[in-house]
Amino acid sequence: MPNPPAVPSTPGLELQRGEAASGGLSSPAFSPLYRQIKGLIIQRLQAGAWKAGEAIPSEMELAASFGVSQGTVRKAIDELAAENLLVRRQGKGTFVATHAEQKQQYRFLRLMPDEDQEPGLGRQLLDCRRQRAPAWIARQLQMRAGDAMVEVRRLLHSKGRPVVLDDIWLPGSLFKGLTTELLNQHRGPFYGLFESEFGVQMIRAQEKIRAVAADAETAALLQVEVGAPLLSVERLSFTYGDRPVELRRGLYNTSTHFYRNDLN
């Protein structure tokens, strides 16, 4: 007997099940059960119900609490896993994705070394200061011009030679205790620190890539000629709910490395 009236076992949880004998015109924007479940799970992630790296309840538990079958929960989790919000591990459970404990650090960095180069990049923090956001940054981070903002500048090295110059801009309201010391103490990618210290998880990002000529300052920092061609990678990163929380502009010296992209 499919689709019994279903008393939700968690009160306050209202899932919109398919109309039984309505007029036929189904309400606009009705989504299938598994998508509603998916949305509820995202809400809980956003609310911080489970931290990065932690296990979420088992499929059976979730199914019981939502009052649906395991298969429906499974399909919701399938999509979340496909979007890299969750990670499934057979026999163990389903976990909140994290940037911290990843095998290859730098989940979003697409820079690869040429064949003869060694992988791995060293970091050098140049600067970390609090500023007022200029208009073009504020617009992209959905803040007001003049709002508090943290600006970080750093270099990435390969075999002692600078390869990447990053400028990173963050909303000051979300990253209150971010200091040079904290950044220097920390091992691993920044995004791991953002998760553990500030509870901000980067879920997806958009990059705009251009070729630009090095100006005097960047030429000195990257040890290239003024006017040398550099890859400009402008990245806007988002948390849950498509909220932009980081703007980053990287200048890559692509003489010994390249940006790799896979198209499907």
Next chain:
Amino acid sequence: MPNPPAVPSTPGLELQRGEAASGGLSSPAFSPLYRQIKGLIIQRLQAGAWKAGEAIPSEMELAASFGVSQGTVRKAIDELAAENLLVRRQGKGTFVATHAEQKQQYRFLRLMPDEDQEPGLGRQLLDCRRQRAPAWIARQLQMRAGDAMVEVRRLLHSKGRPVVLDDIWLPGSLFKGLTTELLNQHRGPFYGLFESEFGVQMIRAQEKIRAVAADAETAALLQVEVGAPLLSVERLSFTYGDRPVELRRGLYNTSTHFYRNDLN
């Protein structure tokens, strides 16, 4: 009663079902039924059983012919649809993906106009000739140096100004009748022509992106200064079975356009 011994209704089709009472050590590289089905469907695509844009048999038909349930076929098709090899259309059927009848042409081109620019690019064929493959191209296309190769050169324009200079290299053996006339007659993306005229479908691609300085020849063609920074996009495209069948190097003028990439 799950997993009955199952007499395959199509002779010659041997699916490896899970061991019933074997020693416990399952054979190496056993894959679930739906993956085997997926592999069989890919084989048929590769063999040209269905052309680009055509419908494949319904899920019920496939399930019957493979001797499995509809759900198993469905999961196989789900993955193929996620990889953009197939396209599902509710109420109509499942179709072989094609570059020809796509809404936004240029499925693999990630170049976007800046806000104030109009979308859409005009094409101008510069050259199409048959050559012997140099070593560095032959290696990537898995051919031998000196093998027959087709070389195409073209420009893409936006509002009358050149934006992209493409060099395209193709194995001569696969593209025998490719001529300047054929390319000029054809409307829509090259990949549509490759499908319809040569039965070659581009499934996925890898791009290596760098910033380079314009040399004299490209500067003239793209109407920029010599030494101006350009985006170099080297794309290797693959058909079924991960066979590389096209190498392309695009030089993009990114002063009014940018390369867009989404990270998950």
Next chain:
DNA sequence: GAGTGGTCTAGACCACCAC
């Protein structure tokens, strides 16, 4: 109305992991 993909359920069994 017949046929297609899309959703949802219920139940069985398997593979992997930890205790």
Next chain:
DNA sequence: TGGTGGTCTAGACCACTCA
């Protein structure tokens, strides 16, 4: 041994398309 995710089945019903 029990719990987790992973696979497979069978059947019901829904939503969409087209003749």
